[in-house]
Amino acid sequence: xxxxxxxxxxxxxxxxxxxxxxxxxxxxxxxxxxxxxxxxxxxxxxxxxxxxxxxxxxxxxxxxxxxxxxxxxxxxxxxxxxxxxxxxxxxxxxxxxxxxxxxxxxxxxxxxxxxxxxxxxxxxxxxxxxxxxxxxxxxxxxxxxxxxxxxxxxxxxxxxxxxxxxxxxxxxxxxxxxxxxxxxxxxxxxxxxxxxxxxxxxxxxxxxxxxxxxxxxxxxxxxxxxxxxxxxxxxxxxxxxxxxxxxxxxxxxxxxxxxxxxxxxxxxxxxxxxxxxxxxxxxxxxxxxxxxxxxxxxxxx
Amino acid sequence: xxxxxxxxxxxxxxxxxxxxxxxxxxxxxxxxxxxxxxxxxxxxxxxxxxxxxxxxxxxxxxxxxxxxxxxxxxxxxxxxxxxxxxxxxxxxxxxxxxxxxxxxxxxxxxxxxxxxxxxxxxxxxxxxxxxxxxxxxxxxxxxxxxxxxxxxxxxxxxxxxxxxxxxxxxxxxxxxxxxxxxxxxxxxxxxxxxxxxxxxxxxxxxxxxxxxxxxxxxxxxxxxxxxxxxxxxxxxxxxxxxxxxxxxxxxxxxxxxxxxxxxxxxxxxxxxxxxxxxxxxxxxxxxxxxxxxxxxxxxxx
Numbered sequence: 001x002x003x004x005x006x007x008x009x010x011x012x013x014x015x016x017x018x019x020x021x022x023x024x025x026x027x028x029x030x031x032x033x034x035x036x037x038x039x040x041x042x043x044x045x046x047x048x049x050x051x052x053x054x055x056x057x058x059x060x061x062x063x064x065x066x067x068x069x070x071x072x073x074x075x076x077x078x079x080x081x082x083x084x085x086x087x088x089x090x091x092x093x094x095x096x097x098x099x100x101x102x103x104x105x106x107x108x109x110x111x112x113x114x115x116x117x118x119x120x121x122x123x124x125x126x127x128x129x130x131x132x133x134x135x136x137x138x139x140x141x142x143x144x145x146x147x148x149x150x151x152x153x154x155x156x157x158x159x160x161x162x163x164x165x166x167x168x169x170x171x172x173x174x175x176x177x178x179x180x181x182x183x184x185x186x187x188x189x190x191x192x193x194x195x196x197x198x199x200x201x202x203x204x205x206x207x208x209x210x211x212x213x214x215x216x217x218x219x220x221x222x223x224x225x226x227x228x229x230x231x232x233x234x235x236x237x238x239x240x241x242x243x244x245x246x247x248x249x250x251x252x253x254x255x256x257x258x259x260x261x262x263x264x265x266x267x268x269x270x271x272x273x274x275x276x277x278x279x280x281x282x283x284x285x286x287x288x289x290x291x292x293x294x295x296x297x298x299x300x301x
Numbered sequence: 302x303x304x305x306x307x308x309x310x311x312x313x314x315x316x317x318x319x320x321x322x323x324x325x326x327x328x329x330x331x332x333x334x335x336x337x338x339x340x341x342x343x344x345x346x347x348x349x350x351x352x353x354x355x356x357x358x359x360x361x362x363x364x365x366x367x368x369x370x371x372x373x374x375x376x377x378x379x380x381x382x383x384x385x386x387x388x389x390x391x392x393x394x395x396x397x398x399x400x401x402x403x404x405x406x407x408x409x410x411x412x413x414x415x416x417x418x419x420x421x422x423x424x425x426x427x428x429x430x431x432x433x434x435x436x437x438x439x440x441x442x443x444x445x446x447x448x449x450x451x452x453x454x455x456x457x458x459x460x461x462x463x464x465x466x467x468x469x470x471x472x473x474x475x476x477x478x479x480x481x482x483x484x485x486x487x488x489x490x491x492x493x494x495x496x497x498x499x500x501x502x503x504x505x506x507x508x509x510x511x512x513x514x515x516x517x518x519x520x521x522x523x524x525x526x527x528x529x530x531x532x533x534x535x536x537x538x539x540x541x542x543x544x545x546x547x548x549x550x551x552x553x554x555x556x557x558x559x560x561x562x563x564x565x566x567x568x569x570x571x572x573x574x575x576x577x578x579x580x581x582x583x584x585x586x587x588x589x590x591x592x593x594x595x596x597x598x599x600x601x602x
Contacts, residue, residue: 037470039458089418092415094418114395114469117390117396118390118462121421122457122463124422124426125425125457125462126457129457136446145437152426155426157340157427165416
């Protein structure tokens with residue numbers, strides 16, 4: 001712990017958030033682009049107070065692997081756009097049916113269901129487009145394609161979408177440990193793993209380093225979802241899920257439902273220890289990674 | 302016309318359809334892949350009797366530009382997956398609310414709304430993934446990236462999604478000629494244009510040829526949507542929209558609503574003439590293109 005105490009994480013996250021938001025603002029079409037309502041809906045959800053945890057993580061891993069400059073920005077922002085698309089679709093009445101997200105009305109409450117579906121579709125397309133255009137421009141074809149391979153693997157029918165399917169199907173079914181782990185791995189951890197991994201790839205990290213960073217992102221993601229579930233169960237609603245209805249989440253397959261609160265916290269702490277272990281010997285460049293890992297676990301302890 | 306009479310279009314389309322369907326079957330995960338319901342939902346809509354017009358068009362343009370072999374298949378199939386994702390989302394209750402598609406229950410009627418949203422999301426992701434993995438393998442990074450640039454431009458917030466947004470927003474509003482043209486250009490013609498254009502790019506066509514093929518695909522797409530609207534208005538339901546409810550389409554912004562049936566048919570015929578002009582001097586390799594253009598217009602005459 002002493003290693004990370006000298007590091008001002010709050011300032012780091014704040015600076016990271018501002019940098020990501022400036023880049024997102026630059027990359028996204030202005031609100032007055034025709035058809036205006038689509039672009040308003042897109043910007044409404046992208047700029048609705050997110051902490052930008054995934055793109056900050058992506059950039060932190062990029063830097064921990066020796067990356068310098070801003071070449072990570074298209075990829076980091078693409079990951080945030082993918083995350084936003086998934087939130088808009090998850091909140092739909094036919095899915096989690098949430099009225100609030102981060103204390104604000106969800107996209108479909110403001111723009112209607114049809115527009116929310118289409119805004120999500122457009123965001124996924126924009127995310128890929130950002131890597132194919134800006135990403136290729138700054139990274140070249142080869143690295144951009146490697147990033148795309150990784151990201152697509154994490155978010156489709158073998159990743160995030162699969163996690164959401166199983167999450168929905170297991171609702172109210174008293175799902176066991178194996179199912180809950182599958183959901184966490186696919187719905188949350190896969191995109192966190194890809195965030196770290198893509199950061200390492202953009203920094204031209206070698207195979208061993210990419211593997212360590214992947215391990216870090218994966219374990220961080222698993223701990224992140226468990227602590228979110230713990231906070232929900234304790235009525236704290238989770239830092240990143242402010243506004244999610246506790247009732248609606250009661251029937252979800254979660255770690256607290258399977259293991260109870262105390263054991264869940266222990267499991268999350270174990271994942272965080274493993275995450276930190278994976279990057280412990282990377283030197284001072286990994287300080288933000290250690291510090292971010294501590295933050296995830298501190299939320300629920 | 303005499304040029305195309307010697308060409309057996311029916312046989313060509315049937316062989317094309319079979320080839321595309323065999324490739325789609327190979328590329329898509331089997332139904333018993335976990336989570337099974339997701340993969341069942343994906344395959345249900347992909348294999349629901351589509352004519353495969355876009356991938357056949359893509360391959361026809363590839364060949365008209367001198368392309369040989371099967372290197373076009375990942376791109377052609379990706380285009381069909383994109384088309385399928387758009388149909389699943391368009392049919393949702395919050396969008397066009399269609400119960401039938403090609404005479405079969407729509408995806409959400411069989412698998413539920415949430416699964417339909419997610420199956421569409423997964424199909425879009427799979428489509429891009431197909432180009433990023435298989436496409437890159439057979440075409441190399443550079444051509445695959447060029448194809449992705451083109452396809453993404455055609456299907457996102459400046460293409461297909463924008464067209465669907467304006468289509469929805471103009472429903473029942475008595476939209477004028479400009480709006481109807483915008484909808485057709487973006488919702489239908491953009492993907493047809495990209496189908497042709499990507500075929501030409503994969504065949505390593507030069508700039509002038511790519512432009513001609515694009516023009517062909519665009520005009521074909523415009524004529525295609527007009528004749529579909531004409532068939533709807535005449536109660537024929539359109540070859541490719543079998544099962545779409547006439548009532549539901551009554552308030553849509555269409556060419557017949559703006560120009561009347563006769564003038565709409567003339568406009569479509571004009572686009573087909575222009576489409577054929579664009580590729581008229583490409584020699585015998587363009588026979589399928591001329592013949593497919595004739596087919597589009599014949600549907601409503």
